[in-house]
Amino acid sequence: MSSPEKFHGWLGHDATSAQGNLRWEPFTPKPFAETDIDIKVSHCGICGTDIHTLRSGWGPTHYPACVGHEIVGTVVRVGSSASSRHRIGDRVGVGAQALSCQRGDCDECSNGMESYCGKGFVGTYNGQYKDSGYWSMGGYADYVRVPAAFAIKIPDQVKSEDAAPMMCGGITVYAPLIHNGAGPGKTVGIVGLGGLGHFGVLFAKALGCDKVVAISRRRNKEDDTKAMGATDYIATSEDEKWDKKHSRTLDLIISTVSAPDMPLSGYLRLLKTKGQFIQVGAPEDVLPAISAFALIAKGCKIGGSQVGSPKEIEDMLKFAAEKGVKPWVQKIPMKQANKAIVEMEEGKARYRFVLENDEAHARL
Template sequence: MAARDTFLGWVGKDVTAKDGNLVFEEFEPKRWEETDVDIEVSHCGMCGSDIHTLSGGWHKAEYPYVVGHEIVGRAIRVGSKVTHIKVGDRVGVGAQSDSCGDCEFCNSDNETVCDKFVQTFDSTHLNGDRAQGGYADHARVPGAFVINLNPYPNIPSELLAPMLCGGITTFTPLKKYGAGPGKKVGIIGLGGLGHFGVMWAKALGADEVVVISRSKSKEADAKALGADRVIATNDEPDWPTKYGSSLDIIVNTADSPTMPFTDYLRLLRPLGTLVQVGAPDGNMPAWNGSPLFMKNRSIAGSLIGTRVDIREMLQLANDKGVKTWANPFPMAKVNDAIKAFNRSEARYRIVLINEKHAQKI
């Protein structure tokens, strides 16, 4: 039997990895199949999901991990059954790396809800091998979920990588629920997800974009990103009444178990929709149903986006000049980057740059 390939990457071996204790060593990618693409990783965004996984926040950790699912790089090996990628192309991979490809959801471009959803890391490929991510020199990914990035020349790789998870997580619900002319949009939380939400809502043409935050400490940033105003919930005790029934769509990036969820609902106009994208480690806070059913408001959830969504988002960014607020770190200093992330210093997305590969793309 032929020996398995090995790649080099930053491996989380125990719970201390969440504090910045990854180890650079060999790991095994999935076994090569002619449906795969090998990527020479040049950039990888740091997502909150990475830290949740390394800490075991969402479920019991299954070390070792190579995390990272905002991957950009150069295709260096392309399986014979992959037709949309060629060697040398700039390519990207987001948080999903495979699905069954044959169910009703996959056949209707809704592959994110396929029962055989495969995450780019912290998951198992359809062939039974462990999925590993992009904090590495190379990544091997099923080609069907590798995005050809050549059509988006106006987006530098450093700014594009975080769009592949953080960006698409907020773009998808805004597009689905009609953010655009005639609509007033609220974004709860101005962080890695929320800053994208503001920019997408503005690029989609919303009449008004409102940031809902605990304080006005990020008001200057919010307005620089395109927000029209900020509601500071800690500074204005009467905010649920003062701003009640004023927003058509709210995207909630917050994941605190103590957030004032009932009051957030009160901000919606009748028939409005609140979309939850923030994923807490534990349960959502308890909330009162009256504001929901008295005005026929809706609550929805949204998970990343499909390949169709990703391409539409990237075209919008390419055409409208949407730019991630990126905080770059050399990938060799990934442990310093994790520590900065844990200190909430991202402002607003940390991007790891693999300097030995970045100049080739």
């Protein structure tokens, strides 16, 4: 096995690319370093971040851009400094981060928190490598080149199409659940029931939480969440006085929504004394204003969480393999990427779209 000099991928050239205007084109990956590996992409999940980036929603995107950071594939090239970590033929996954400074003078990297590195964080796409000046390109492609330290081996028990969305969507909720005490004796609420939220329900259930409450605007996903393991359901636009009825019932809330008009004060009312509200969804606008007394009166906390370190991703995959956590995915041929991102934005995914490469499309 080997990799070509030029890779092919679905490239966005301006903000309209988010409307289904990606073009399958060749591109030159960053120069190969001895710390790198090349991966032949078999699967790539579609993440909301892909849409935000393609339309420059969080700030100007560097075009052309190839998005996709829920990547699974086979290692086809290994740098000499990466051979102790990976071998040709390994099945690996890559999430939202491709590089950190990994130096002892960075407190975050020194303490296993590479996802919070402030000195050398490079995203798997739309990030710039300082040593070469090249911009990272993601997994809506036939191949991807990444530093080996951020590629994680996939357990045999986890299918590739299931592992792909875990690389970002899964770890985005798994990490804050673990770090904030989710488990037996705890009651957990998951706000938003898209790709991230459905992972929140699945993992909270697998962690053995006493109660898992799915929270959404409407009741149209109640049956699905109950099948995933939710014990209760709150529909904020349909249930009268929902915040009063369920006041002080939750130890932890993980919010996956990206809506700047979310009823944040109502969510905080659901928390028990000393409860925690952790935001992982990233709106293109600001979060709603809240009264200070919503925090003071119960001593509750608002926090945030950003994906996870390579070690945390490895732990999550092992946990998923042991507990049989299986996301709800819909496989879509890579050649239908444009159609898929439009339907993703329209909310049609149930609950994660995963692009699947095939040999015929790889030769286009």
